[in-house]
Amino acid sequence: MFCEKAVELIRELHRMTDGQLPAFNEDGVRQVLQEMEALYEQNQADVNEAKSVGRADLIPSIKLRHCCLLRNQRCVVAYLYDRLLRIRALRWEYGSVLPANIRFHMSAEEVQWFGQYKKSLASFMRSIGGEEGLDITQDMKPPKSLYIQVRCLKDHGEFEIDDGTVILLKKNSQHFLPRWKCEQLIRQGVLEHVMS
Amino acid sequence: MDTHSYFPVTPGVGMEENFLSLDDILLSQERLPVRTECVFPRLGFLEKSSDSQDIAEGTKMEFPLWLSKGLYEKKRKVLSVELPKVYKEGWRTVFTADPNVVDLHKMGPYYYGLGSQMLHFDNPENPDIAKTLLQTFIGRFRRTMDSSQNAYNEDTSVLVGRLDCLEKVLFRSGQNGLNGFQSWEKGQASQLTASGLVLNYRKRKLVDVQP
Numbered sequence: 001m002f003c004e005k006a007v008e009l010i011r012e013l014h015r016m017t018d019g020q021l022p023a024f025n026e027d028g029v030r031q032v033l034q035e036m037e038a039l040y041e042q043n044q045a046d047v048n049e050a051k052s053v054g055r056a057d058l059i060p061s062i063k064l065r066h067c068c069l070l071r072n073q074r075c076v077v078a079y080l081y082d083r084l085l086r087i088r089a090l091r092w093e094y095g096s097v098l099p100a101n102i103r104f105h106m107s108a109e110e111v112q113w114f115g116q117y118k119k120s121l122a123s124f125m126r127s128i129g130g131e132e133g134l135d136i137t138q139d140m141k142p143p144k145s146l147y148i149q150v151r152c153l154k155d156h157g158e159f160e161i162d163d164g165t166v167i168l169l170k171k172n173s174q175h176f177l178p179r180w181k182c183e184q185l186i187r188q189g190v191l192e193h194v195m196s
Numbered sequence: 197m198d199t200h201s202y203f204p205v206t207p208g209v210g211m212e213e214n215f216l217s218l219d220d221i222l223l224s225q226e227r228l229p230v231r232t233e234c235v236f237p238r239l240g241f242l243e244k245s246s247d248s249q250d251i252a253e254g255t256k257m258e259f260p261l262w263l264s265k266g267l268y269e270k271k272r273k274v275l276s277v278e279l280p281k282v283y284k285e286g287w288r289t290v291f292t293a294d295p296n297v298v299d300l301h302k303m304g305p306y307y308y309g310l311g312s313q314m315l316h317f318d319n320p321e322n323p324d325i326a327k328t329l330l331q332t333f334i335g336r337f338r339r340t341m342d343s344s345q346n347a348y349n350e351d352t353s354v355l356v357g358r359l360d361c362l363e364k365v366l367f368r369s370g371q372n373g374l375n376g377f378q379s380w381e382k383g384q385a386s387q388l389t390a391s392g393l394v395l396n397y398r399k400r401k402l403v404d405v406q407p
Contacts, residue, residue: 014218019202061236067266078216092201093391144386189390
């Protein structure tokens with residue numbers, strides 16, 4: 001049956017229920033597009049024959065191939081769209097700089113899309129909340145205090161806070177830091193929020 | 197409570213499908229027993245049991261739902277679609293008797309979804325099928341909801357094993373609510389946590405062998 005490769009692309013994404021981004025299946029997409037080309041050409045030939053020699057009996061087969069073309073199109077579009085939803089999630093979960101191993105999973109166009117999404121989000125955030133803008137990727141949970149106790153889960157090097165002091169984030173060191181500085185590092189798993 | 201930012205396109209409701217929903221695409225991949233009501237020239241290779249160049253009229257085959265929907269026409273000149281066993285009268289009686297006994301995962305994981313889609317094919321039994329789908333859902337819902345709200349921090353594979361996909365989504369939703377409430381009660385709701393997504397990437401990285 002046609003369109004098996006297209007559904008395989010969908011299954012590949014569906015398997016990753018937590019929103020992870022698998023590597024871009026360039027081969028798979030190319031195979032689907034090739035199948036579409038072949039179906040289209042067969043249909044063109046059959047349509048011409050049906051019109052010129054009056055073979056209306058070819059119409060059911062033309063319809064069937066057309067259904068396959070639509071199905072392939074649906075699968076490819078859904079594949080690309082779902083990947084964009086996952087990439088969008090990365091901006092909110094990881095921040096604006098993605099680790100290399102994730103970037104390798106994205107196609108060139110997807111990297112470009114991510115850059116544009118970042119820009120749109122940044123200009124939106126600048127436009128709200130008065131003079132300085134408002135970082136809406138912060139304070140995902142209602143804050144209870146200005147400063148929080150954190151423990152470092154891995155070596156992260158030097159970290160500068162607003163008043164100029166530099167802190168060395170060494171594994172297992174504990175610090176009392178402003179909440180807004182730490183939020184992203186906590187989300188990335190570098191720091192751990194210690195509740196007293 | 198995990199703040200996840202990945203929101204996939206949800207499946208359609210009832211007889212509608214959502215074009216971009218991965219769940220709906222997989223649902224429409226389910227195969228249906230069909231009978232061709234006309235000849236399909238030059239497509240004989242799709243039918244494994246015969247060697248002819250065309251698919252003859254009156255051939256019994258299995259077509260995926262998407263193809264059946266695409267080709268089906270009211271006047272029945274192209275295709276006639278047979279009901280899968282689960283939606284026929286025999287099984288319908290079983291469902292009416294006790295909906296909770298049935299393993300809906302085994303009966304094709306998309307029992308409600310596929311059943312709703314079957315209503316597209318103008319079968320005279322449609323009103324009964326629709327009624328059975330609804331009554332089965334109503335009969336099973338209470339148990340699904342109860343178990344999702346009471347299974348805290350335990351292995352739920354036995355509870356979930358006999359549910360169809362729609363019920364599984366509801367169960368998961370109930371569990372998320374339960375876990376969120378419990379963590380709020382413990383005062384963990386204000387604790388900043390690492391992103392679930394980030395942690396999962398880390399775990400997978402160890403398994404991934406990148407050149």
